[in-house]
Amino acid sequence: MLSADLAPPALARPARDVTERLAGEIDANLAPLLPALAAEPFALLDFPNHGNVGDSAIWLGELSWLQRRAGRGPALTCHVEERPDRLPPGPILLHGGGNFGDVWPQFQAFREEVLDRHRGHPVVQMPQSIHYADPSAIDRTARAIERHGAFTLLVRDRPSLELARRHFPCEVRLCPDMAFALGPLPRPAPPSHEGLMLLRTDKEGVGQPVPALPEGWRVEDWLEDDPDMYRTVLARTRRAALLSLDPRRLTRRARSLHMANQLAEWRLRRGVAQLSRARFVITDRLHVHIVATLLGLPHVFLDNSYGKIGRFSEAFGTLWDGASRADTLGEAMERARAHRDAA
Incomplete structure (x- = not known):
């Protein structure tokens, strides 16, 4: 039997309530941007062209919000290895996530280069978690922001808010x-199996030893793209452009944006299918916690290497009656067993 100190919080809050409340908070925070986004074509830069499903979920959420609230999607995108010659006249939006700081330096270098190349042009950083190991890197970012002069920064936890405001x-x-x-x-x-431990295999993982798993459990990550994805999406993008008979859809920019969105949709479908095969999930990935909440899928989360998941959950109250937090994988497995026994 699960001891009282390991029992999940007694919440009478369904997942849909959390989802709808946070969607409303997004609307309220981004509402001031709407006039500029609706008035002129804009860019959404730093397309996440890699297999991590979480970044694709963020990208598609950004697109969904822009289409629904601003009435249009971006006119241009690029990933961190590209440098577009000319940007649209509207604001520059930078993709959100968890790479603001020096954990993933290539993304921060791209961000600061955008600020230096487009000084005075409004730039909005979509919601990010901030983490720096090197204080001198904070100073470098602060100087880039000061030189730019028209930067708005959205953050998704209170320690990031305090650091940024300071x-x-x-x-x-x-x-x-x-x-x-x-x-x-x-x-x-x-679901086709009892449980899934979806655990980080990158530098943000905490490396806790995985306990012996009961029958019907698996251990996976969600970083690997399907082998046929690029070829299939590229063929579909070319065919859609040709069949449209619309010169605007034949441009390189239009095809690049269409392909980016299709890749993101493919990756999110893969992640949703992966999670949905389990009756219960244990994870140390923030977007497994978020996507599982969108699915109403019972789960337990542990934190990553620098506390990103706990900080986000505390800022926005993301626990619900099927989702809780644990400190160790052993504790998380106890929660999973309690869920099974109560079902």
Whole structure:
């Protein structure tokens, strides 16, 4: 039997309530941007062209919000290895996530280069978690923001908010992760196995030893793209452009944006299917916690290497009657057993 100190919190809050509340907070925080986004074409830069499903969930949430509230999507995108010659006249939006700081330096270098190349042009950083190991890197970012002079920074936890307001000369707001703009998601199929430990295999993982698993459990991550994805999406993008008979859809920019969105949709479908095969999930990935909430899928989360998940959950109250937090994998497995016994 699960001891009282390991029992999940007694919440009478369904997942849909959390999803709808945070979608409303996104609307409230981004509402001031709407006039500029609706008036002129804008860019959404730093397309996440990698297999991590979480970044694709954020990207698609950003697109969903822009289409629904601003009435249009971005006119241009690029990933961190690209440098577009000319940007649209509207604001520059930077993709949200968890790479603001020096944990993933290539993304921060791209961000600061955008600020230096487009000084005075409004730039909005969509919601990010901030983490620096090197204090001198904070100073470098602060100087880039000061030189730019028209930067708005959205963050998704209170320590990030406090750090940014203390060091960065710009407007800073607290805003939920943009994946919540997707709204509730349907599970594509009934579960086929008892449980899934979806654990980080990158530098943000904490490396806790995995306990012996009961029958019907698996250990996975969600970083691997399907082998046929690029070829299939590229063929579909070319065919859609040709069949449209619309010169605007034949441009390189239009095809690049269409392909980016299709890749993100493919990756999110993969992640949703992966999670939906389990009756219960244990994870140390923030977007497994978020996507599982959108699915209404019972789960327990542990924190990553620098506390990103707990900080986000505390800022926005993301626990619900099927979701709780644990400190160790052993504790999380106890929660899973209690859920099974109560079902």
